[in-house]
Amino acid sequence: MSSTIKVLLAEDQSMVREALAALLGLEEDIEVVAQVARGDEVVAAAHAHGIDVALLDIEMPGCTGIEAAARLHKELPAVKLVVLTTFGRPGYLRSAMEAGADAFLVKDAPAAQLAEAVRKVLAGERVIDPTLAAAALAEGANPLTxxxxxxxxxxxxxxxxxxxxxxxxxxxxxxxxxxxxxxxxxxxxxxxxxxxxxxxxxxx
Amino acid sequence: MSSTIKVLLAEDQSMVREALAALLGLEEDIEVVAQVARGDEVVAAAHAHGIDVALLDIEMPGCTGIEAAARLHKELPAVKLVVLTTFGRPGYLRSAMEAGADAFLVKDAPAAQLAEAVRKVLAGERVIDPTLAAAALAEGANPLTxxxxxxxxxxxxxxxxxxxxxxxxxxxxxxxxxxxxxxxxxxxxxxxxxxxxxxxxxxx
DNA sequence: ACTGCGGGATGACAGATGTCATACGCACGG
DNA sequence: CCGTGCGTATGACATCTGTCATCCCGCAGT
Missing domain, CATH: 1.10.10.10 (Winged helix-like DNA-binding domain superfamily/Winged helix DNA-binding domain)
Structure with a gap:
C-alpha cells in the first residue's frame, strides 16, 4: 500500500485542470501523477502511471468523460472513477453510474468535496449528491429511442x-x-x- | 505600496473558484482577499476589501462578468480588471474591452498566465490573446440591432x-x-x- | 428640409415543419 | 405463433416560419 493516492486528472481547460491539481496538491495524501486534456488519452495515461483514482470531467474533446470512464472501467477495473461536471444533469449521473463511476461531483460543489471524494471512493464508498440522485430517479430514464x-x-x-x-x-x-x-x-x-x-x- | 497584490475572485462554480484561489495562493506576491459567486456581488465586495485586481468570470448568475466589469470600472476606476472565460468568443472580447477590461483570458490557456496577467495589468499592461484579438477584428462588430x-x-x-x-x-x-x-x-x-x-x- | 435608419406594423405568398393514419419487415418475449 | 416495439416509409393536411413589398412614425445627421 503506497503512502499517497495517485490521481489522474482529465479536464480540457488547462487553467481549470492545473488549478484543480494545485488544489489537490495541497493535500498531503494525494498526488496528481498525470494530467490529460482529452477523453481519448485517459486509458493510455492510466496504464502508464499506475493510478488509484481517475478524476474525469465530462465535457472533453476526443471522447466524453463518461465514455472514458466506461473504457477505463473495462480495462482497469481496480481504478476508482470520480466523474466531475459543470452541469448537474440527472441524465449525466445516470450514464456515469452505468459507466461504472464511483463518485459524481458537480463543479459548483465546495472544493473540499473533491479531496474527500477521492478518499471515499478509495475506501470503497460511493459519493453522489443526494439531491441529484433524487432528481435522476424522479425523472426516469431517457424516453427517446x-x-x-x-x-x-x-x-x-x-x-x-x-x-x-x-x-x-x-x-x-x-x-x-x-x-x-x-x-x-x-x-x-x-x-x-x-x-x-x-x-x-x-x-x- | 502594499507588499501583496489584493485580488477579488468572481466565479460561480465553487470548485473552480476555490481551485483558482489555491493556484493564486501559491504565488508569494498575490493574495485572494475576496471571493464571490455572483456578478451582482462584485462591486460591494470590491468596496469592502480595497482590492487591486478583480478577476471576473463571464458566465455568472446575477449579472455577467462583463456587466460587473463595467460597473466596477465606473465606481472604482483604479481597480484593474481581468476577464476570464470558458469560451473564446470574439464578441466577448470586444464587449469586455468596451467594459474597461485590462486583460482577457480563456480558461484553456496555461494556468501560469493567470498570475502573470494579474501582475501585468497592475503594471499597466494589457493582456490579450493575439489570436483572439485578430479574430475579433476580423469578424467585425455585432451586426444585429x-x-x-x-x-x-x-x-x-x-x-x-x-x-x-x-x-x-x-x-x-x-x-x-x-x-x-x-x-x-x-x-x-x-x-x-x-x-x-x-x-x-x-x-x- | 431632406435623408437614412431603427422600431413597428400589415398582407400575401412559398416553403418548412408538425401531425396523423397507415403500411411493411424484423426482432424479441411470451 | 402472436403481439409489441422499433426502424422505415408514404401521403395528406394544417400550421408555422421565412421572405418580401409596403407603409407609418420619430429621431439623428448634413
Missing part, C-alpha cells in the same frame, strides 16, 4: 429536414416522424424546444 | 412566434420580420441556426 436521439442531436444545429435526411440516409418523412415523436415524448412544442429539454436532462 | 438581438435571444428557447409576440409586446408579424433580418444578417437558414451562430460569436 436511439434513432430519435440521433436525429434530434443532428437537428440541434439548425439543419433542415432535407439536410438531416441526406446526412442520416433517411427519407424526409421519416426524419419528420422521428422529430415529431421526440417532440411529443419531451412535451415540447417544436424541435428547438425539444433539443433544449433533452439537453437540460442530459438525454442528448 | 438591439431589438433583433432581444428577439433572437427570446427565440432561443424554442418559443413560437405567438409567444414571442406576447412576451415582447409586439405583433407576430414584427417578430417574424426581426427574426428574418437577423437570420439574413447572420447568413443562417433558420432561427435555430441564427441562434447558434450568434452564440458562437458572442453576439447574443
Amino acid at each position: 436511439d434513432r430519435e436521439r440521433e436525429v434530434l442531436r443532428a437537428a440541434a444545429d439548425g439543419s433542415t429536414n432535407a439536410e438531416l435526411a441526406k446526412a442520416l440516409h433517411l427519407s424526409q418523412g421519416t426524419v419528420r416522424n422521428y422529430l415529431s415523436t421526440a417532440i411529443q415524448k419531451l412535451a415540447a412544442r417544436n424541435r428547438t424546444e425539444a433539443v433544449r429539454i433533452a439537453r437540460e436532462k442530459g438525454w442528448l | 438591439d431589438r433583433e438581438r432581444e428577439v433572437l435571444r427570446a427565440a432561443a428557447d424554442g418559443s413560437t412566434n405567438a409567444e414571442l409576440a406576447k412576451a415582447l409586446h409586439l405583433s407576430q408579424g414584427t417578430v417574424r420580420n426581426y427574426l428574418s433580418t437577423a437570420i439574413q444578417k447572420l447568413a443562417a437558414r433558420n432561427r435555430t441556426e441564427a441562434v447558434r451562430i450568434a452564440r458562437e460569436k458572442g453576439w447574443l
Whole structure:
C-alpha cells in the first residue's frame, strides 16, 4: 500500500485542470501523477502511471468523460472513477453510474468535496449528491429511442429536414416522424424546444 | 505600496473558484482577499476589501462578468480588471474591452498566465490573446440591432412566434420580420441556426 | 428640409415543419 | 405463433416560419 493516492486528472481547460491539481496538491495524501486534456488519452495515461483514482470531467474533446470512464472501467477495473461536471444533469449521473463511476461531483460543489471524494471512493464508498440522485430517479430514464436521439442531436444545429435526411440516409418523412415523436415524448412544442429539454436532462 | 497584490475572485462554480484561489495562493506576491459567486456581488465586495485586481468570470448568475466589469470600472476606476472565460468568443472580447477590461483570458490557456496577467495589468499592461484579438477584428462588430438581438435571444428557447409576440409586446408579424433580418444578417437558414451562430460569436 | 435608419406594423405568398393514419419487415418475449 | 416495439416509409393536411413589398412614425445627421 503506497503512502499517497495517485490521481489522474482529465479536464480540457488547462487553467481549470492545473488549478484543480494545485488544489489537490495541497493535500498531503494525494498526488496528481498525470494530467490529460482529452477523453481519448485517459486509458493510455492510466496504464502508464499506475493510478488509484481517475478524476474525469465530462465535457472533453476526443471522447466524453463518461465514455472514458466506461473504457477505463473495462480495462482497469481496480481504478476508482470520480466523474466531475459543470452541469448537474440527472441524465449525466445516470450514464456515469452505468459507466461504472464511483463518485459524481458537480463543479459548483465546495472544493473540499473533491479531496474527500477521492478518499471515499478509495475506501470503497460511493459519493453522489443526494439531491441529484433524487432528481435522476424522479425523472426516469431517457424516453427517446436511439434513432430519435440521433436525429434530434443532428437537428440541434439548425439543419433542415432535407439536410438531416441526406446526412442520416433517411427519407424526409421519416426524419419528420422521428422529430415529431421526440417532440411529443419531451412535451415540447417544436424541435428547438425539444433539443433544449433533452439537453437540460442530459438525454442528448 | 502594499507588499501583496489584493485580488477579488468572481466565479460561480465553487470548485473552480476555490481551485483558482489555491493556484493564486501559491504565488508569494498575490493574495485572494475576496471571493464571490455572483456578478451582482462584485462591486460591494470590491468596496469592502480595497482590492487591486478583480478577476471576473463571464458566465455568472446575477449579472455577467462583463456587466460587473463595467460597473466596477465606473465606481472604482483604479481597480484593474481581468476577464476570464470558458469560451473564446470574439464578441466577448470586444464587449469586455468596451467594459474597461485590462486583460482577457480563456480558461484553456496555461494556468501560469493567470498570475502573470494579474501582475501585468497592475503594471499597466494589457493582456490579450493575439489570436483572439485578430479574430475579433476580423469578424467585425455585432451586426444585429438591439431589438433583433432581444428577439433572437427570446427565440432561443424554442418559443413560437405567438409567444414571442406576447412576451415582447409586439405583433407576430414584427417578430417574424426581426427574426428574418437577423437570420439574413447572420447568413443562417433558420432561427435555430441564427441562434447558434450568434452564440458562437458572442453576439447574443 | 431632406435623408437614412431603427422600431413597428400589415398582407400575401412559398416553403418548412408538425401531425396523423397507415403500411411493411424484423426482432424479441411470451 | 402472436403481439409489441422499433426502424422505415408514404401521403395528406394544417400550421408555422421565412421572405418580401409596403407603409407609418420619430429621431439623428448634413
